[in-house]
Amino acid sequence: MTDTLALDRSLTTGTVELRTDRGWLAVCATTGLVPGRGVAVLLPDGRQAAVFLDRAGRTYAIDNRDPFTGAYVLSRGLTGSADGHPYVASPLLKQRFDLATGTCLDDPSVSIPVFETRTTPEAAAAA
Amino acid sequence: MTAEANTAPTTGAPTIVLVGHGMVGQRFLEALADRGLTGAAARVVVLCEEPRPAYDRVQLTSYFAGRTPEDLSLVEADFMARHGIELRLGDPAETVDRAARTVTARSGFTVRYDQLVLATGSYPFVPPVPGKDSEGCFVYRTIEDLLAIEEYAQRLQEQRGAASGAVVGGGLLGLEAAGALQGLGLDTHVVEFAPRLMPVQVDEGGGRALRRTIEDMGVTVHTGVGGKEITAGPDGAVTGMELSDGSRIDTDLVIFSAGVRPRDQLARDCGLAVGERGGIVVDASCRTVTDPAVYAIGECALAADGRVYGLVAPGYEMAETAAAAIAAADTTGFTGADTSTKLKLLGVDVASFGDAHGTAEGCLDVVYADSRSGVYKKLVIGQDGTLLGGVLVGDAEAYGTLRPLTGTVPPISPEQLVLPAGAGAPVALGPSALPDEAVICNCHNVTKGTIRAAVTEHSCGTVPEVKKCTKAGTGCGSCVKALTTLVNDELELNGVTVETGLCGCFPHTRAELYEIVRTLRLTSYEQLLASHGRPEAKDGDGCEICKPTVGSIIASLAPTLGASGYVLDGEQAALQDTNDHFLANLQRNGSYSIVPRIPGGEITPEKLIIIGEVARDFGLYTKITGGQRIDLFGARVDQLPRIWARLVDAGFESGHAYGKALRTVKSCVGQTWCRYGVQDSVRMAIDLELRYRGLRSPHKLKSAVSGCARECAEARGKDFGVIATSNGWNLYVGGNGGADPRHADLLAQDLSDAELIRLIDRFLMFYIRTADRLERTSAWLERIEGGLDHVRDVVVHDSLGLCDELESLMAAHVSAYRDEWADTLADPERLARFVSFVNAPEAPDPSVRFVPERDQMKPDLDLLAGPTLPVRTLEGTVSR
């Protein structure tokens, strides 16, 4: 556990990528992410994703649209973890979304799309 | 009660008529309902003279502290309907025909009774001095009296800026009235015929200490003299009062508070026996000695022990007794009661209980007096060591414990009971040490055993639940502290942990975390979580509750901890709520609003023009806020730096509208322009705003400064509000607008500029240190043990020896302050976060769009409502 943490964090020169239906998309350098905070990503098809880094160095990506308000703001929420599940709380009305599954923790009937992420040592171009 | 309560009484059911719907009358109705003597079982008719149902007369003065007449009501909205009681408001009883058993009210309404209960209370005694009926003379008994006093005082102040008032009578009520006048901004006098204040309750030593405290509040005290004549001007309005020693007070308003007399006229008129000094004579079951069908309860009754009680607790006991007698139930009867009291006057701690004057034979006094701090405590001890009574002035902390111990031999020596905590006294003797029979709530006669049973048998889990279940603490409120301790102790004994932790990550309160961060000089959340987090949370990511809380604590203490004062540096960035994270306020469509600081609401035309130009150039919606400044709405993240570059250039700074921090200090135009102003309120508002700008706190902080008592800046609705007087400034704290409005309480008065600032420094730092997360000063003041008195002790009298430290914390904040937006613009790394998309820094966010409205624009919400958006993409325009 601590090993992976050290390992992931040592990838300071790597690139965070996100899988779209058109292939892997480079998001930013790992240094562009702050643990516990998100960034917004514009996808090639015009959609938006929110990408997060947790304290253990893992990356997550979910849809950026808050389904409760329709605003594209989830990347600006505060993250946390509940029973080991990392989540982001919407900055508007504070509903929490599981970063790994996209399920709303406060209303399980609502869920949002999630994206696969990976960290590569070198920059990769959008496919 | 069951549904049948609403049905009309069956024929043959008795009729009970109650005359007077005051505190005791209402308690009598509740006692009837508890015994099932309402609804179908009996027709109950109430004749009420006042225009509103029973209210809490004991808390009357709190009307001036912002409680509304509705707040004071003692009657639940559906009480009368639920129990089928006929309440006739504003229709007093005028005659009683005992032979026919009828009562006739002013409206002509006549009702036959089987039982008649008189609960007509008392009337204020007005000494027969010449001029007593002049305009501007008042009594202090009903809500209507208070409304009239307030209106008159305001009218005076409007007409001539300042006014003064005098209270005739320095007893419990007189001092309450004086406190109220003082609070209304009047120059206040108290005239007491006896040689000391509160002669009935306190002895000579207590009177001296009390006088000092009252004088320190700015009230002028005249003892040993009486009012001889009220003088009036040609218009019939009061101009002053001649005193018995030949001196004179110039005053515009007089309140008579020279004692009360039982309202027994109705009883006299129908031939019921009354005492020599008034009061309807009743026996131990509260039945009049003249007529077995008529009862008298409360302040109008002369009880079986030959006394007329002027307090509510004995009245409540009489109400229960009479209801029991009517229900023909067994009753212990009413043969006398405790007359302990605690004064509710702002800023004065006075209590007396039991045999306060030591009248019992052979009794001894134990006295502790500290004239420096105005503390005087006396206990009266019987020959066998029994505690008989006592007087507490200046520090009535021990009242809750001592009063219930009256009549017992206390478990520790009397000296230890009166010594101040810390002066060699052992751990304070708490209510836990009391026996189960000890009466904790005097107003409702609730014992410690009953309170414990509420927790153990009726499974009440909180203080409000216990209050509801037992009524304890719902009268004068003086027992609430002891009650809270008891309830929490009992819960703990029952294995219920009273959970006070901030969130799932920390078992500590915000105040405890503050102390930990301060003493261990921690500068990171990660360190704090590792060292003090709950074990199960240590490896986690924290949560949205503790992160901003810790971020705020670190920011408040930054200069002292040696942490960066910039809230977005390093790890701190991850702790901030979204608004602080972008130094702007997030709006519903994902855009941001911008509020530049406009200290005191004062702005030059030049700067106004700049704001206009910026708004026009960036197409921002513009609105004047409720905080005397200007809000620019509709900026995208990536526009914020460019907008702020223009504003900073023109000399604007962040207004922290986004932070739990000082917002604005509103001002009125004050002395410079206004014909009434007595100080330069604008300058003071600007000084305060510049001093406290950027200060991060548990919740937002608001302030205002008014140039005179007319209060155009609404300072009493603020966390700290300042109102000018001809001698300086009055400081009010704990005000709040919002969902639960509260008027601020007077903390100190007639302060110089320097004194004012020093007190605010201390007050704010003490609040920041001890408040809970998102607890405004108003809620904090109501929650914190000892309330306003305690806060005053700490910040005015330095009772905790903290003031030097509080002042130096503030000094550090003031000298370390830097404008967040100027700092952001100066650093490319800091600026880098202000983009809509990390992978397309130049691209504007297509979801932020606007539509026109009233010559400006508003968010296009239709755009957000759809499941997906038609947007411009990186590759060209596609529609999804």
Ligand code: SRM
């Ligand atoms: C802009 C403004 C309304 C306006 O158009 O006038 C405003 C707007 C908001 N108010 Fe307010 N309040 C504004 C003056 C007030 C006032 C009046 C005043 O300050 O004199 C009050 C009552 C006074 C008080 O605070 O005691 C007020 C009581 C609240 C409350 C209730 C606070 C409470 O203790 O109950 C909230 C909710 C909160 O803070 O938790 C609130 C929260 C908000 C928020 C922050 C809601 C939110 O979280 O989005 C709004 C943000 C607007 C924005 O994004 O810019 N606003 N708000 C005013 C900004 C004043 C300024 O210049 O800074």
Ligand SMILES: Cc1cc2nc3c(=O)[nH]c(=O)nc-3n(C[C@H](O)[C@H](O)[C@H](O)COP(=O)(O)OP(=O)(O)OC[C@H]3O[C@@H](n4cnc5c(N)ncnc54)[C@H](O)[C@@H]3O)c2cc1C
């Ligand atoms: C400012 C203030 C502070 C006080 N503080 C305390 C305190 O700290 N502790 C304490 O124990 N006590 C305190 N008291 C005293 C307490 O309020 C009284 O003891 C209590 O209200 C007595 O209740 P009551 O029902 O007998 O009289 P009241 O509450 O006065 O009610 C009598 C009612 O009868 C009505 N009435 C009179 N004649 C008629 C008629 N002919 N027909 C119909 N209605 C009629 C009156 O209008 C009145 O509404 C305080 C009183 C005041 C004014």
Ligand code: SF4
């Ligand atoms: S503007 Fe200021 S000085 Fe003038 S009446 Fe109002 S509060 Fe008093």
Ligand code: FES
């Ligand atoms: S003693 Fe007055 S409310 Fe309890």
